[in-house]
Amino acid sequence: RLMRLGPNFDEAQRGRPEENRRRTEEGPRSDPRFRRDRHRMPEPQVRAPPPEIVADGDLTGGDAETVDMRDLVQTLAFDNPDGGAWKQGWEVEARKGDLKVIVLPHSHNDPGWIKTFDDYFQTQTKKILTNVYRALMKDDRRRFIWAEISYFEWWWNEQSLAVQKNMKTLIEERRFDFVTGGWVMPDEANTDIYALEVQMDEGRNWIEEHFGKEALPKYGWSIDPFGYSPTIPYLSKKRGMEGLLIQRVHYAVKKELARKKHLEFMWRQVWDKEGKWDILTHLMPFYSYDVPHTCGPDPSVCCQFDFARLADGIRGCPWHKPPVPITPSNVAERARLLLDQYRKKASLYRSNVVLAPLGDDFRYLTERETEDQFQNYQALIDHVNANVEGVTMQFGTLAEYFEAIKGTFRPPVLKGSFFTYSDINEDYWSGYYTTRPFDKILGRRLESVLYAASVMGASNAEMQKARRTLGLYQHHDGITGTAKNEVVEDYAARMMDSIRFVQNWMGRRLGDEYFSCWVQEAPRRAARDVCRELEKEVVLFNPLRTAQKYCDGTVVEGRKTALAKAANCDRPVRQDKSALKFDPNTGMVVSPFSERWMVWKVKKGGAYLFFPNKESDASLPGIKIEDGGYSVKTPAWSRTIVEREDGAVDFIFETNLDRANQEWFVRFETDVDNDGVFYTGTYFSGAKIW
Numbered sequence: 001r002l003m004r005l006g007p008n009f010d011e012a013q014r015g016r017p018e019e020n021r022r023r024t025e026e027g028p029r030s031d032p033r034f035r036r037d038r039h040r041m042p043e044p045q046v047r048a049p050p051p052e053i054v055a056d057g058d059l060t061g062g063d064a065e066t067v068d069m070r071d072l073v074q075t076l077a078f079d080n081p082d083g084g085a086w087k088q089g090w091e092v093e094a095r096k097g098d099l100k101v102i103v104l105p106h107s108h109n110d111p112g113w114i115k116t117f118d119d120y121f122q123t124q125t126k127k128i129l130t131n132v133y134r135a136l137m138k139d140d141r142r143r144f145i146w147a148e149i150s151y152f153e154w155w156w157n158e159q160s161l162a163v164q165k166n167m168k169t170l171i172e173e174r175r176f177d178f179v180t181g182g183w184v185m186p187d188e189a190n191t192d193i194y195a196l197e198v199q200m201d202e203g204r205n206w207i208e209e210h211f212g213k214e215a216l217p218k219y220g221w222s223i224d225p226f227g228y229s230p231t232i233p234y235l236s237k238k239r240g241m242e243g244l245l246i247q248r249v250h251y252a253v254k255k256e257l258a259r260k261k262h263l264e265f266m267w268r269q270v271w272d273k274e275g276k277w278d279i280l281t282h283l284m285p286f287y288s289y290d291v292p293h294t295c296g297p298d299p300s301v302c303c304q305f306d307f308a309r310l311a312d313g314i315r316g317c318p319w320h321k322p323p324v325p326i327t328p329s330n331v332a333e334r335a336r337l338l339l340d341q342y343r344k345k346a347s348l349y350r351s352n353v354v355l356a357p358l359g360d361d362f363r364y365l366t367e368r369e370t371e372d373q374f375q376n377y378q379a380l381i382d383h384v385n386a387n388v389e390g391v392t393m394q395f396g397t398l399a400e401y402f403e404a405i406k407g408t409f410r411p412p413v414l415k416g417s418f419f420t421y422s423d424i425n426e427d428y429w430s431g432y433y434t435t436r437p438f439d440k441i442l443g444r445r446l447e448s449v450l451y452a453a454s455v456m457g458a459s460n461a462e463m464q465k466a467r468r469t470l471g472l473y474q475h476h477d478g479i480t481g482t483a484k485n486e487v488v489e490d491y492a493a494r495m496m497d498s499i500r501f502v503q504n505w506m507g508r509r510l511g512d513e514y515f516s517c518w519v520q521e522a523p524r525r526a527a528r529d530v531c532r533e534l535e536k537e538v539v540l541f542n543p544l545r546t547a548q549k550y551c552d553g554t555v556v557e558g559r560k561t562a563l564a565k566a567a568n569c570d571r572p573v574r575q576d577k578s579a580l581k582f583d584p585n586t587g588m589v590v591s592p593f594s595e596r597w598m599v600w601k602v603k604k605g606g607a608y609l610f611f612p613n614k615e616s617d618a619s620l621p622g623i624k625i626e627d628g629g630y631s632v633k634t635p636a637w638s639r640t641i642v643e644r645e646d647g648a649v650d651f652i653f654e655t656n657l658d659r660a661n662q663e664w665f666v667r668f669e670t671d672v673d674n675d676g677v678f679y680t681g682t683y684f685s686g687a688k689i690w
Contacts, residue, residue, distance in 0.1 A: 069416025078252045086297035088251040094343035102396035106359035113477040116490040129155045131370040143395040149203030150183045177397040179221035183471035188229040190479045199471030219398045220244040223289040225476040226429040227421035233267045233279045243280040243402040249418045258348045265414040290360040296341025307372040326379040350409035355401045431610040435481030449502040455543040466498035482607040492523035531566035572630035575643040582629025593670040600663040
């Protein structure tokens with residue numbers, strides 16, 4: 001798809017910040033247009049009978065169970081019966097026997113979404129980190145995890161030597177523990193592997209430089225990306241990591257994995273025959289990563305133990321059962337209620353260790369909120385440990401959880417990815433695959449020049465600012481296009497500055513008289529080739545290892561330069577033995593495949609979701625056919641075909657989408673019987689369409 005409802009996510013589709021906060025907090029009545037509402041629950045349907053639950057996994061012998069997502073999605077019903085308190089599940093029975101509970105305080109800080117990266121840091125994140133630091137210094141039983149190194153690096157640089165020394169001690173003692181260690185928590189659908197490695201290494205290298213290898217996280221925390229790719233497990237294992245936690249997976253897939261106690265598995269690459277790259281992965285079972293959906297299956301109960309809601313700044317629970325402070329007179333009753341949820345959650349896993357995350361977006365913002373959480377949970381912990389036989393409870397980190405479950409069960413093996421994500425009903429989060437394509441292209445251009453500069457000899461230190469800009473844009477509200485307009489513009493301006501910096505470095509590397517042919521006058525305008533306009537002789541640089549041919553025929557050997565005359569590489573090109581045939585009236589390709597320019601008309605959606613309503617062929621007034629169909633132009637569309645000598649056919653499209661509530665796309669139809677399997681590039685072994 002070429003465009004997502006125009007270049008901008010406008011006010012009507014996005015909603016205003018104060019409205020978004022209200023929708024997030026009002027629960028079932030929250031607005032479906034803005035897709036980060038945590039508490040909106042599915043519409044009730046026919047009550048589902050409880051499924052048959054498998055027994056805990058065997059620890060000894062035999063081949064591990066295997067789940068192949070490519071097969072599972074073909075057989076899964078993807079229905080949505082009402083499961084009761086756990087709307088997308090079933091009425092869960094509590095696990096009996098011994099239990100260990102690890103309460104995991106965290107705060108999810110988006111490096112750009114409703115506010116820019118800078119604004120979030122100045123108004124919220126720096127306060128959060130300071131509050132957490134002070135809280136941990138008060139009591140050595142407390143723990144906290146942190147994911148976004150882009151924020152932590154900034155906070156660290158502003159601290160006094162005394163605070164830095166104390167924080168370093170907290171990190172050495174693993175009371176403040178990094179998870180994943182990337183510059184951001186990246187999107188996993190739109191990102192390229194090079195950019196993923198850049199953002200990961202920028203964060204992890206910074207940790208190692210300041211706190212040593214011992215501080216590098218062994219476990220990954222990815223709670224908010226909208227679906228998951230096996231590329232991240234591969235890159236994590238490559239860096240010595242041992243486990244991952246994920247959250248946003250289609251609710252029907254979660255239910256099926258929970259039914260078989262497959263929510264913890266060894267994630268295997270589909271091309272890995274030996275399991276060399278396997279990594280232990282924990283999938284959170286419920287709707288969201290906020291407190292109402294992390295202690296157990298009943299959010300109306302769990303919300304009562306989100307003590308941040310005691311403060312005036314956060315509204316009470318949508319289920320009209322607000323939290324109350326823990327006191328000596330109510331601690332026994334409160335603990336029994338909470339433990340019942342923990343035991344029910346434990347029944348979905350194979351070990352007797354329960355992970356209970358305690359946090360949400362930008363939590364621990366005030367000292368009162370921070371103390372309310374830690375003090376009330378400490379009272380519950382003290383009571384449980386002193387009075388409930390067979391149950392232990394503590395604050396802990398993600399590493400402590402993974403270390404506690406290691407060797408206690410034999411996990412199944414899972415292959416494949418977790419796309420496309422749906423959190424509720426038939427709301428599929430596929431809109432962000434194409435939202436704001438211009439900015440996605442700008443990110444790819446920054447990747448391209450950074451890689452070329454590194455091949456020329458640029459060090460990571462020289463390119464640090466540009467690398468961190470690229471890393472920042474991989475954030476799951478950056479490259480996805482799901483942030484507010486001013487945030488998107490901020491990302492674009494940062495990338496434009498970095499592209500210019502890298503281009504200038506490359507020019508100086510070649511000689512003082514050189515400059516980049518590709519010039520972009522503003523962050524969100526199209527680039528143009530000024531060398532072609534000036535008919536200049538150019539230096540071609542090929543950063544790849546294999547020889548490449550310029551469109552004028554000049555061959556550039558791998559990682560070498562060559563001189564050539566600037567040429568128009570987007571002009572139509574027909575090969576002598578071309579098999580393409582065109583409709584003389586429209587210019588569309590009709591053989592050996594057909595080409596159709598089409599339009600989806602949509603009623604709702606936005607940056608996150610794609611709601612197809614009615615499709616039709618695009619209207620093509622004022623059509624102009626050139627070069628026998630190799631070039632087709634209308635006031636709104638243009639298309640150029642470039643045939644390559646190796647048989648590949650490039651379609652170059654330009655659009656001027658000026659109509660609301662439409663999505664333009666091109667459909668290619670062929671009579672090839674591929675059984676729904678297609679190959680998309682070097683990073684994928686194959687995918688199925690359903």
